[in-house]
Amino acid sequence: MNEQCDEKGHFGEYGGRYVAETLMPALLExxxxxxxxxxxxxxMSEFRRLLVDYVGRPSPLYFAERLTEAWGGAKxxxxxxxxxxxxxxxxxxxxxxxxxxxxxxxxxxxxETGAGQHGVATATVAALFGMECxxxxxxxxxVRQEPNVKRMKLLNARVVPVTSGTKTLKxxxxxxxxxxxxxxxxxxxxxGTVAGPHPYPVMVRDFQSVIGEETRKQIxxxxxxxxDTIIACVGGGSNAAGIFYPFIGEPVVNLVGVEAAGxxxxxxxxxxxxxxxxAGILHGCKTYVLQDADGxxxxxxxxxxxxxxxxxxxxxAYWADNGKVxxxxxxxxxxxxxxxxxxRMEGIIxxxxxxxxxxEAKKRAQQLGNECVIVVNLSGRGDKxxxxxxxxxxx
Amino acid sequence: xxxxxxxFEELKKAGKKGLVGYLTAGDxxxxxxxxxxxxxxxxxxxVLELGVPFSDPTADGPVIQEASQRALAGNMTVAKALxxxxxxxxxxxxxxxxxxxxxxxxxxxxxxICADAASSGVDGMLIVDLPFEESGELLPYINEHEMCFxxxxxxxxxxxxxxxxxxxxxxxxxYIMVTGxxxxxxxxxGDIIRRVxxxxxxxxxxxxxxxxxxxxxxxxxxxxxxxxxxxxxxxVKAAKEGCLxxxxxxxxxxxx
Numbered sequence: 001m002n003e004q005c006d007e008k009g010h011f012g013e014y015g016g017r018y019v020a021e022t023l024m025p026a027l028l029e030x031x032x033x034x035x036x037x038x039x040x041x042x043x044m045s046e047f048r049r050l051l052v053d054y055v056g057r058p059s060p061l062y063f064a065e066r067l068t069e070a071w072g073g074a075k076x077x078x079x080x081x082x083x084x085x086x087x088x089x090x091x092x093x094x095x096x097x098x099x100x101x102x103x104x105x106x107x108x109x110x111x112e113t114g115a116g117q118h119g120v121a122t123a124t125v126a127a128l129f130g131m132e133c134x135x136x137x138x139x140x141x142x143v144r145q146e147p148n149v150k151r152m153k154l155l156n157a158r159v160v161p162v163t164s165g166t167k168t169l170k171x172x173x174x175x176x177x178x179x180x181x182x183x184x185x186x187x188x189x190x191x192g193t194v195a196g197p198h199p200y201p202v203m204v205r206d207f208q209s210v211i212g213e214e215t216r217k218q219i220x221x222x223x224x225x226x227x228d229t230i231i232a233c234v235g236g237g238s239n240a241a242g243i244f245y246p247f248i249g250e251p252v253v254n255l256v257g258v259e260a261a262g263x264x265x266x267x268x269x270x271x272x273x274x275x276x277x278x279a280g281i282l283h284g285c286k287t288y289v290l291q292d293a294d295g296x297x298x299x300x301x302x303x304x305x306x307x308x309x310x311x312x313x314x315x316x317a318y319w320a321d322n323g324k325v326x327x328x329x330x331x332x333x334x335x336x337x338x339x340x341x342x343x344r345m346e347g348i349i350x351x352x353x354x355x356x357x358x359x360e361a362k363k364r365a366q367q368l369g370n371e372c373v374i375v376v377n378l379s380g381r382g383d384k385x386x387x388x389x390x391x392x393x394x395x
Numbered sequence: 396x397x398x399x400x401x402x403f404e405e406l407k408k409a410g411k412k413g414l415v416g417y418l419t420a421g422d423x424x425x426x427x428x429x430x431x432x433x434x435x436x437x438x439x440x441x442v443l444e445l446g447v448p449f450s451d452p453t454a455d456g457p458v459i460q461e462a463s464q465r466a467l468a469g470n471m472t473v474a475k476a477l478x479x480x481x482x483x484x485x486x487x488x489x490x491x492x493x494x495x496x497x498x499x500x501x502x503x504x505x506x507x508i509c510a511d512a513a514s515s516g517v518d519g520m521l522i523v524d525l526p527f528e529e530s531g532e533l534l535p536y537i538n539e540h541e542m543c544f545x546x547x548x549x550x551x552x553x554x555x556x557x558x559x560x561x562x563x564x565x566x567x568x569x570y571i572m573v574t575g576x577x578x579x580x581x582x583x584x585g586d587i588i589r590r591v592x593x594x595x596x597x598x599x600x601x602x603x604x605x606x607x608x609x610x611x612x613x614x615x616x617x618x619x620x621x622x623x624x625x626x627x628x629x630x631v632k633a634a635k636e637g638c639l640x641x642x643x644x645x646x647x648x649x650x651x
Binding site for chain 2: 008165185294
């Protein structure tokens, strides 16, 4: 099993650094700085200390008894990343990258954001370290995730509306890359997912791996064994990479990544890059991309802003090809049903992104039988989605 | 001999500075685009960079982003861009570089694009997001078809890295004058002469300088040290506004 990328950041044919020359030196510098930081015990101990004292880790692994009973099958555990400071797994990564920025002498952070969770998490660590913060966000996402925009502003971040293309995450990321090129000497680009050019996919995965490491320990304590299935939603795929990575190569654990099927794969309005895309090059890496026959990137669609992206992290593309992870998809409607079910059955309002993983867990729980154990990565809380749910759904 | 290599030899012999012009293929449709290209060529371009539009041009400013959107709305494709090059070949022998982002070429197939480009009359390729580290998957096909893969050097590229990137390069070097995306800049950096001279320590190839040049005055300034000047966004904008011939004339006069 080879889970390490080559020295240029390739996972098999995926990954790499497909960026303009202007950015290459910065990526090489970042790669070097990250390698050094990772093997510096002082850096790692400060990262771990802040994960505990600031983020509130470890996040609980919660046995969802009522859901388990209602679904009548496998035992359902929820990895409660929604209980982290700022309400999602994103802070694990932004904390790591901000510490790295500080170590590299950079005082200015920039980020792209879809659902706003990564933007909020970046703005938060910028406040914590007294750094400047600029967040690029699509105009449509600014509307549908308004509470997060307000939080970023309170945290003193500058939110730049992106009006090109579909005005969602894809365009926010394009605009962030343009802005980064202009200020690459002083700006630290905090990418929020396991996509983008090397070393981001590796670095973000490593910072998020705390989720899987804790899960392993917690499930051993609670069940005395590894889970049968671990399920996580996949947009770019950072929460999934974080919980999967420590379990890759465990033959007994079935890893399941859930993409957004939007209105249905057949309608063309979805965000299932692995399920319905082809190998391509987008935003600095080679991976599965939703594209037409001429290599033009297609617009993704998902009710969930955080999954509304036509690409996916390159290591997921690699795992999809080598079968280490199984990928499937859940529609908008199924995700909304799961959102309600979790909210009303367990008193936990999930992010719409995470609701995709919950919906898939329901399908599998019933097939698996009650001697089995499923862990769902509940990657974020749903406060940001409350307005749009209430507006669009009258349950 | 490759037309790019030949052109720069001729320019050198004549003691002239080259004018490299960029236009987006199919902006806003094939017919208008072909007319604009002809206007620019007949106005005195030395090299044409024909842009293949991409949906997510992360290295381009608003002018070329919008041109790409217009071209894509007009159903521009890689194959149609190649057809445009064969049409150019009916009346002109100037060097043509296919300019774009990796994905449309990757989807078309690196082997196939190089074969079809060469047979359409393309002399070189410049792929913005295919840096030295990733170019190995394309280069064998470029070389097989005797085209040039035009390397980019940025202000952030160290001398040592420039040396590595340019070691086996052919044609010319594209020096990106400013950090950031394409598009006009008000002023040309004062130290451009020094930077171009420094780059010469690492290569004997001709150096073309671009990003931000929008008029004859700026072109003349850049031409003091560079072997050629690249003008992109300004030409695209002029084409849209119907004053392309005037701008090309202004640039041509400035460069001698």
